[in-house]
Amino acid sequence: MNAVHTAIESAGGPIAAAAACSVSRQSVDKWIAKARLPRTEYTGETSYAKALAKAAAENGRPFDVAWLLANASPSKPAG
Secondary structure (H helix, E strand, O other), X not given: OOHXXXXXXXXXXXXXXHHHHOOOHHHHHHHHHHXXXXXXHOOOOXXXXXXXXXXXXXXXXXXXXXXXXXXXXXXXXXX
């Protein structure tokens, strides 16, 4: 299981993650399939990792934002 998938499941699943990040379910599915967050997360244009971490904490399954960013980087090979 990839870090993005783990984070999304911790946040309550793809539908809950999409709502938390104000994106479509299809966008979340793409993140899972690629095992990466979008490039915009690393350029400061978005803050999906923080939104996912907040949702996960509210769901009783917290994780560290830095962990997700380190393991879901666009420069990391998918896997």
